[in-house]
Amino acid sequence: MKTIFYTVCISSALLLGCDDATSTTAKTVSQDILRVQGLIYDYDRSVTLGGVLNHRKDCVSPTWETLTDEQERPLVVYKCQLAKGALQNAINHDLNNWYQTTIDGMTKFIPRFANAETPKTDSTLEEQRLTQVLQVITTLSQHDWSLLRDNVDQPYAMTTPIAFNAGYTTSEEAERQLKAWNTLTETLNDHAPDVGLYLLPWLNQTENVEAMLRKKVSELQQHNANALTQFRHQQNEAIQITEQYITDLKRAQQNAHDWSITQVFIWSLVNPEKPVLTHVLYNLEDKQGQEDFTPMMEKTLSRLARTDAVAWAYQGKLETPKIINGIAKALFYYQTQSFQKPDIARYQY
Numbered sequence: 001m002k003t004i005f006y007t008v009c010i011s012s013a014l015l016l017g018c019d020d021a022t023s024t025t026a027k028t029v030s031q032d033i034l035r036v037q038g039l040i041y042d043y044d045r046s047v048t049l050g051g052v053l054n055h056r057k058d059c060v061s062p063t064w065e066t067l068t069d070e071q072e073r074p075l076v077v078y079k080c081q082l083a084k085g086a087l088q089n090a091i092n093h094d095l096n097n098w099y100q101t102t103i104d105g106m107t108k109f110i111p112r113f114a115n116a117e118t119p120k121t122d123s124t125l126e127e128q129r130l131t132q133v134l135q136v137i138t139t140l141s142q143h144d145w146s147l148l149r150d151n152v153d154q155p156y157a158m159t160t161p162i163a164f165n166a167g168y169t170t171s172e173e174a175e176r177q178l179k180a181w182n183t184l185t186e187t188l189n190d191h192a193p194d195v196g197l198y199l200l201p202w203l204n205q206t207e208n209v210e211a212m213l214r215k216k217v218s219e220l221q222q223h224n225a226n227a228l229t230q231f232r233h234q235q236n237e238a239i240q241i242t243e244q245y246i247t248d249l250k251r252a253q254q255n256a257h258d259w260s261i262t263q264v265f266i267w268s269l270v271n272p273e274k275p276v277l278t279h280v281l282y283n284l285e286d287k288q289g290q291e292d293f294t295p296m297m298e299k300t301l302s303r304l305a306r307t308d309a310v311a312w313a314y315q316g317k318l319e320t321p322k323i324i325n326g327i328a329k330a331l332f333y334y335q336t337q338s339f340q341k342p343d344i345a346r347y348q349y
Helices: 026-037 049-053 086-114 122-140 172-184 192-203 209-254 294-301 309-315 321-336
Strands: 059-068 074-082 259-268 276-286 289-292
Touching: 026 049, 026 059, 026 074, 049 309, 074 086, 086 209, 086 321, 122 172, 122 192, 122 209, 192 209, 209 321, 259 309, 276 294, 276 309, 294 321
Parallel strands: none
Antiparallel strands: 059 074, 074 259, 259 276, 276 289
């Protein structure tokens, strides 16, 4: 029997091997392994666990091994590599789809980033309003409004049309000026605060009103120009990151199919008559080496990838479309986890 340091090796040595392991007799090995292989589960009480795990269609080359942890507690370890051929081809088919769908989706974002409209902010809206007020004042300055000054109701409520003060005796010219004023200012009906701040004081010849308005518009233009520069820089950043992400995806896609996954079951035989399944692990091997793939399997297939692994073996569930796609998704996440992805929510599109 082999002895391992349980706390150090359980997540790596049982998957990858442990230098501290030692051998024992074949008789003891057979007894412990046979106890586990002879288990009968409710999934199918007509067959033993060994009968199922040694004749699976979804994985090949099953091996059984006995180990002990640092407290001399006996363990039985079963390993089986996911079958090459039809199953691996199906996983790779879905894996390729994950790559291609992501590449296609990211590619569509690039022109959307490039052509995104500048977001409307309070500052840009204020610039638009005050610019329009200034344009109206420029037009109004070409006319005579002397008969309106001090003779119209002040202030304007929430609309621009004005009326003469009660008791004011109008004239034909005064009525003409009133009508002309209301016509020229009609476009400002939704600008009541700005009308009150600038247009009415200008009518009553308050000093420096137009100069103050021009200064305010200039300040807003500068502020918004800086914001636009920052916005374009951010959008260009989005394009660059997305293009690099697509390049990384295409490069990884070329070697994405070069992998193997080994499933590992570990039973504790503290009570030899009642072996207890304590761990289900997944080992990934690719050109980068070997890695514990269990977290990725749980990420895409939930904890069921561990807790229901024996049931899945009985039911052949690793060969079902949902699980195949989940494994492909886990491989995609693993193979692309180091890539910088664009944070789509940060950008306009």
